[in-house]
Amino acid sequence: MNLEVKIVEVGPRDGLQNETRSLSLADKERLVAGLVDAGLTEIEAGSFVSPKAVPQMADSGPLLERLPRPAGVRYRALVPNRRGMEAALAAKVDEVAIFASASETFSQRNINCSIAESFARFAPIMEMAGAEGLPVRGYLSCAFGCPYEGAVDIRAVASVTAMLLEAGCYEVAVSDTIGIGTPGDVRRMLADLLTDVPAAKIALHLHDTRGQALANVLAGLDAGVTVFDSSVGGLGGCPYAPGATGNLATEELVFMLEGLGVRTGIDIHKLAVAGEGISRALGRRTSSKVAAAMRAAGEIGRRADTVSSRTAGPADPVGMPAMSDLPS
Amino acid sequence: MNLEVKIVEVGPRDGLQNETRSLSLADKERLVAGLVDAGLTEIEAGSFVSPKAVPQMADSGPLLERLPRPAGVRYRALVPNRRGMEAALAAKVDEVAIFASASETFSQRNINCSIAESFARFAPIMEMAGAEGLPVRGYLSCAFGCPYEGAVDIRAVASVTAMLLEAGCYEVAVSDTIGIGTPGDVRRMLADLLTDVPAAKIALHLHDTRGQALANVLAGLDAGVTVFDSSVGGLGGCPYAPGATGNLATEELVFMLEGLGVRTGIDIHKLAVAGEGISRALGRRTSSKVAAAMRAAGEIGRRADTVSSRTAGPADPVGMPAMSDLPS
Numbered sequence: 001m002n003l004e005v006k007i008v009e010v011g012p013r014d015g016l017q018n019e020t021r022s023l024s025l026a027d028k029e030r031l032v033a034g035l036v037d038a039g040l041t042e043i044e045a046g047s048f049v050s051p052k053a054v055p056q057m058a059d060s061g062p063l064l065e066r067l068p069r070p071a072g073v074r075y076r077a078l079v080p081n082r083r084g085m086e087a088a089l090a091a092k093v094d095e096v097a098i099f100a101s102a103s104e105t106f107s108q109r110n111i112n113c114s115i116a117e118s119f120a121r122f123a124p125i126m127e128m129a130g131a132e133g134l135p136v137r138g139y140l141s142c143a144f145g146c147p148y149e150g151a152v153d154i155r156a157v158a159s160v161t162a163m164l165l166e167a168g169c170y171e172v173a174v175s176d177t178i179g180i181g182t183p184g185d186v187r188r189m190l191a192d193l194l195t196d197v198p199a200a201k202i203a204l205h206l207h208d209t210r211g212q213a214l215a216n217v218l219a220g221l222d223a224g225v226t227v228f229d230s231s232v233g234g235l236g237g238c239p240y241a242p243g244a245t246g247n248l249a250t251e252e253l254v255f256m257l258e259g260l261g262v263r264t265g266i267d268i269h270k271l272a273v274a275g276e277g278i279s280r281a282l283g284r285r286t287s288s289k290v291a292a293a294m295r296a297a298g299e300i301g302r303r304a305d306t307v308s309s310r311t312a313g314p315a316d317p318v319g320m321p322a323m324s325d326l327p328s
Numbered sequence: 329m330n331l332e333v334k335i336v337e338v339g340p341r342d343g344l345q346n347e348t349r350s351l352s353l354a355d356k357e358r359l360v361a362g363l364v365d366a367g368l369t370e371i372e373a374g375s376f377v378s379p380k381a382v383p384q385m386a387d388s389g390p391l392l393e394r395l396p397r398p399a400g401v402r403y404r405a406l407v408p409n410r411r412g413m414e415a416a417l418a419a420k421v422d423e424v425a426i427f428a429s430a431s432e433t434f435s436q437r438n439i440n441c442s443i444a445e446s447f448a449r450f451a452p453i454m455e456m457a458g459a460e461g462l463p464v465r466g467y468l469s470c471a472f473g474c475p476y477e478g479a480v481d482i483r484a485v486a487s488v489t490a491m492l493l494e495a496g497c498y499e500v501a502v503s504d505t506i507g508i509g510t511p512g513d514v515r516r517m518l519a520d521l522l523t524d525v526p527a528a529k530i531a532l533h534l535h536d537t538r539g540q541a542l543a544n545v546l547a548g549l550d551a552g553v554t555v556f557d558s559s560v561g562g563l564g565g566c567p568y569a570p571g572a573t574g575n576l577a578t579e580e581l582v583f584m585l586e587g588l589g590v591r592t593g594i595d596i597h598k599l600a601v602a603g604e605g606i607s608r609a610l611g612r613r614t615s616s617k618v619a620a621a622m623r624a625a626g627e628i629g630r631r632a633d634t635v636s637s638r639t640a641g642p643a644d645p646v647g648m649p650a651m652s653d654l655p656s
Contacts, residue, residue, distance in 0.1 A: 260511060
């Protein structure tokens with residue numbers, strides 16, 4: 001597949017915002033530095049929302065100040081309002097994101113206002129971003145279903161997407177907030193959405209709550225979408241708690257893309273190590289199956305210099321030794 | 329998608345054969361009865377291989393004797409040789425499966441003979457099956473990669489598939505034994521394989537070692553394959569051990585198929601409950617994300633009469649309550 005695909009790493013923001021265990025600034029700094037070292041260039045590193053609502057993101061300012069700033073790496077942050085935008089500008093982010101919902105009830109419960117009212121709050125953000133020449137991304141929450149309303153109308157997705165683009169967003173990340181969509185939903189939605197909007201303006205932000213995220217990416221790719229969000233280590237959920245709602249693991253996404261012939265430029269070993277590191281800080285194992293398989297095969301640690309577990313030495317045993325005496 | 333898709337449930341065989349914790353006959357009986365009750369009709373219930381090599385399958389005969397035999401349900405078992413076939417016939421299975429490998433080294437290490445020699449062992453099986461009018465399925469191990477050889481030649485897959493069909497198998501389950509394939513591999517392989525073999529003779533048997541299995545199913549569906557193997561609860565791996573190598577979870581497969589408009593006839597609630605039951609017997613949680621999400625949403629237990637979590641009452645909250653005050 002001769003495609004350019006952009007991976008937006010949202011682990012440091014979407015992956016961590018929900019965590020109950022508090023992380024040190026050093027933990028987060030180590031995570032982002034590891035992601036940069038692995039080759040990720042688009043990293044959502046923080047969120048300038050109320051620290052009362054999302055305590056895990058309270059140190060986004062100090063974090064962004066401490067991060068390395070190599071050429072080609074862009075840090076992003078979520079901003080809900082003018083005050084958040086001021087903080088984001090002070091932290092010298094490269095891009096901001098606003099968030100609207102495809103569901104009225106979710107909008108009310110999440111940000112205490114209607115969808116229409118949320119756009120009034122975006123106006124000063126867009127104005128400030130315009131003045132600074134900062135790109136603004138739009139998130140569209142609950143595009144595949146809402147925890148309160150259930151099914152979400154495909155036309156609501158199209159209409160709020162259009163509103164975000166008209167407001168000045170360069171791209172809308174259509175988000176499966178509750179991880180309920182299937183490739184069938186992705187196909188139906190994109191068939192509708194892409195009649196009005198070029199695929200280049202759409203990203204997919206998928207949670208793996210029901211294990212569908214990677215298949216949904218494939219359906220998105222087939223429909224022409226080339227920007228996908230993911231979280232290293234599948235951050236955002238806990239494999240030990242029922243109902244884990246993590247993002248799609250970046251390792252799984254990279255592994256699939258490389259297998260599809262898409263060159264991601266990402267060192268999957270370093271990526272897996274970064275995911276293991278932050279998972280350890282959170283007191284658990286990585287939720288990435290790719291990372292777990294690499295660890296089991298001894299690929300992590302001893303070959304950190306190679307680019308991909310696919311391209312590097314296929315002669316290595318990559319399965320479970322115990323499988324060797326079992327059929328199929 | 330106006331498709332007929334056949335799901336072959338391999339949890340009781342492929343899912344359990346690798347387990348170190350020994351299960352009682354009652355545990356296995358409960359599992360299969362639960363699968364039947366959930367609507368699965370094609371169930372690989374056992375394996376007549378050496379009990380020394382695979383102790384978990386030593387009671388396949390007694391298990392098959394105790395199982396309910398409702399109309400429309402077909403039990404399958406793996407047979408390696410004439411002796412296994414005799415035991416399978418005595419247990420009144422509805423179908424048997426033989427297994428060959430696309431990799432010479434895997435064949436040697438797994439069944440102590442070359443690929444060519446393995447076909448000599450199949451001859452009496454095929455003869456006995458023919459005499460009894462019993463369908464024989466062929467498994468092709470290591471079709472996407474080998475734990476010893478690494479990459480496996482696509483032409484080896486085509487050639488051993490052809491040998492299995494020529495030997496009399498009605499279908500070949502092309503198997504990603506080590507769970508290393510991506511949708512790119514599935515597409516490349518099927519593009520090659522289906523030039524010689526009709527899609528109706530090919531099944532895909534995918535392990536989810538690197539989280540690619542469901543995306544691989546989607547690629548397979550798109551290429552015309554309509555038979556897929558899976559294990560309830562993602563049996564076959566352990567989420568708590570590094571390098572889990574479970575099969576694709578049947579719950580995830582059913583959820584995706586229903587979302588694609590394929591009517592599976594399977595009660596996903598009962599399926600998830602069966603997966604939780606056997607996982608509990610194995611001392612762990614289910615590896616199915618669909619099942620975990622249903623449990624978290626309180627969908628299991630109180631609505632066991634409904635057919636699918638997608639079609640049943642979308643007004644139920646299906647996400648994590650904690651997500652409600654967090655963006656996207």
